[in-house]
Amino acid sequence: MADNRCNTFRTTIGGQALIEGILMRGPEKQAIVVRDPEGGLVVKEEELKLIKDKYPILGLPLVRGSVTFLDSMVKGVKALMFSADYYPEEAGVEEPSKFEKWLDEKLGNEKMEKVLIAFAVVAAVFFSIGLFMLLPTFLASFVEQFTDSVLIRNLVDAVLRIAIFMAYMIAVSRMKDIRRVFSYHGAEHKTIFCYEKGLELTVENVRRQSKHHPRCGTSFMLVVIIVAILVNTVVFALFPVKNVFLRMLVQLALLPFVVGITYEFNRYVGGHDNPVTNLLAKPGLWMQNFTTFEPDDSMIEVAIEALKRVIPAERGKDQW
Numbered sequence: 001m002a003d004n005r006c007n008t009f010r011t012t013i014g015g016q017a018l019i020e021g022i023l024m025r026g027p028e029k030q031a032i033v034v035r036d037p038e039g040g041l042v043v044k045e046e047e048l049k050l051i052k053d054k055y056p057i058l059g060l061p062l063v064r065g066s067v068t069f070l071d072s073m074v075k076g077v078k079a080l081m082f083s084a085d086y087y088p089e090e091a092g093v094e095e096p097s098k099f100e101k102w103l104d105e106k107l108g109n110e111k112m113e114k115v116l117i118a119f120a121v122v123a124a125v126f127f128s129i130g131l132f133m134l135l136p137t138f139l140a141s142f143v144e145q146f147t148d149s150v151l152i153r154n155l156v157d158a159v160l161r162i163a164i165f166m167a168y169m170i171a172v173s174r175m176k177d178i179r180r181v182f183s184y185h186g187a188e189h190k191t192i193f194c195y196e197k198g199l200e201l202t203v204e205n206v207r208r209q210s211k212h213h214p215r216c217g218t219s220f221m222l223v224v225i226i227v228a229i230l231v232n233t234v235v236f237a238l239f240p241v242k243n244v245f246l247r248m249l250v251q252l253a254l255l256p257f258v259v260g261i262t263y264e265f266n267r268y269v270g271g272h273d274n275p276v277t278n279l280l281a282k283p284g285l286w287m288q289n290f291t292t293f294e295p296d297d298s299m300i301e302v303a304i305e306a307l308k309r310v311i312p313a314e315r316g317k318d319q320w
Helices: 064-084 098-145 150-173 176-196 203-207 217-238 244-271 275-287 297-308
Strands: 014-018 021-025 029-035 041-047
Touching: 014 064, 014 176, 014 297, 021 064, 021 176, 021 297, 029 064, 029 297, 041 297, 064 098, 064 244, 098 150, 098 217, 098 244, 150 176, 150 217, 176 203, 176 297, 203 297, 217 244, 217 275, 244 275
Parallel strands: none
Antiparallel strands: 014 021, 021 029, 029 041
16 A cells, blocks of 8 residues: 655654564554564554543643553554564473462463553653753752752752663664664664655665654653753742652653653644754754664564554544
């Protein structure tokens, strides 16, 4: 299925790199395409059921950001688990632990999978918050031994947040297995760019596209950190909080608001093409130098297959 649009446009279709595969998510459904060890393509499609359709209040601006983020996390973890099933870490099958046997006996396979997904999402969220939000605040509190300046403390906090985030992403990008995932990330971006330009979805056309895309999830994480820095600076300048642990609690309370602002910011930047929005997108694009690598043709084939399966039948339904 090729798209024959004459004009370029911006699509709401997005994706996520998996283990030897890609998840693409359109306005109506999502598709997971994984290349198995034998070289074939394994495909899993499902209709999208959005919680905001059932509870419209969750689709309101500033509220929908956190809802969309958590929904994407859950679907992303499910997709990762699906792709990981085709590439076990060990060649042999290990005997399940006593805990795994107990869970399987008490909950069953389906319920156990839901428990594991919930645990993975909660662990990922707490890890991110702890490493990129709370740890810098705790470390920055030590400057209070030398100065009472709120501005200096907030500046040290901001520098530590960005430094820790950058160090983590650079370190992760150097891992061999992660580099392959990041190459699939590049295939996802290139394929979406090709589709947005109205070109036929072929390996040759996709290969020529940029691997940096302004509506990337990695960019979202960086902008969350930047927005959090700005919000915390304003809040703590107006309402100084001396106790570091109380500051952490305030930051946690502000986090849904921060994610909401970031989501609306990304929606605006993603839907407009002008000098201002292009400038605002540059930090996220630069960050993709560490999270998006050039794919090979087999990865591009996976991305094309995944994208084709989520393009809506009604023309323009995925228009940004």
